[in-house]
Amino acid sequence: MDADDWISAVAADGRELGRLCRERPDTTVRSCPDWTGADLLAHAAGFCRTLDELFAGRREARDPAVVVPPDEALRTYGDDLAALLRLLTATDPGAPVKNWSVLPDDAAYWFRRAAHEFAIHRWDAATTADGEPEPVPPDLARDGIAExxxxxxxxxxxxxxxxxxxxxxxxxxxxxxxxxxxxxxxxxxxxxxxxxxxxxxxxxxxxxxxxxxxxxxxxxxxxxxxxx
Structure with a gap:
């Protein structure tokens, strides 16, 4: 997978996560039972804002993630996701951006990490509903295993x-x-x-x-x- 694939995955899974969590903000996330839909949405919003600050050099890679209250995330998540997608689209994957791993400190690391963050949490969000969530697509899942x-x-x-x-x-x-x-x-x-x-x-x-x-x-x- 490449940067365009990762951005497309963030867009698709990020929007679906938002839809599912807004539909059931008070429902327990079966795969993460300490969270409700609103809590999961707050986690995702915090991830979006954390990357914004990290790419801008206002945050260190090992700093705690930005905390967004659940009631705020219910109002702002759409804007948070849109801002993240603009950031990823406008950034050269080879641009220097610190991360906490042994992998190179470049933006591509975070493109990939964002794709898998949203893939897994989109699946989590779907557990607020009855039935089995749609699986992570095989090519994205294979890349997630490698990551x-x-x-x-x-x-x-x-x-x-x-x-x-x-x-x-x-x-x-x-x-x-x-x-x-x-x-x-x-x-x-x-x-x-x-x-x-x-x-x-x-x-x-x-x-x-x-x-x-x-x-x-x-x-x-x-x-x-x-x-x-």
Whole structure:
């Protein structure tokens, strides 16, 4: 995926998230039961404003996110999302913008992070309604899996947030006929996950139980999967 793909995903998922949360502001988000729809909308609005300040150099990458009260987010989220989309569209993906990970400090990092932030939270917002949410599109889900490895997992090991293991995670994406491999962080005995890209990306973010996709090797790797 490239910058245009990520911006398109932010636009589509951001608007749907807003629609769902405004329709059910007082309903519990089943996948994040500490939140209501209004709380989730406030989180998304805060993300939009945080990127605005970060790109402008008014905020450090490791600073806490901007906090938006839920009642305010119900009024302003449309404007917050529109401002974020204008910012991303007007910014060169190669422009220098700090991030908190081991990846390069460029705007493209945040284009990608925004796409996956809104993809997962759009799915969350849909859990305020009955039935099963529409899945994350397979190409976006596959990129989200790669982002999880390249940004979150690599950074966690680099800064000692996760204890190092001599183990290798193999992810078999059944819908894309593709296999991804991640050392944790040194190669070792293999644990295999198997499932579709949309299901695996949800499992990485604990919207599904990672153990449900265990297909071989040490289950303990998935039983102890970190909450981020």
């Amino acid at each position: 999880f490895f390249e940004s979150f997992v690599a950074t966690a090991f680099a800064y000692g947030f996760m204890p190092p293991k001599e183990a290798t995670l193999v992810v078999e994406l059944t819908d894309l006929d593709e296999t991804l491999t991640q050392d944790l962080p040194r190669p070792g005995p293999t644990t295999t996950m198997r499932g579709s890209a949309p299901e695996i990306v949800l499992a990485f973010w604990h919207r599904r139980d990672p153990v449900a996709f265990h297909a071989g090797g040490d289950r303990a790797i998935l039983e102890a999967w970190p909450h981020i």
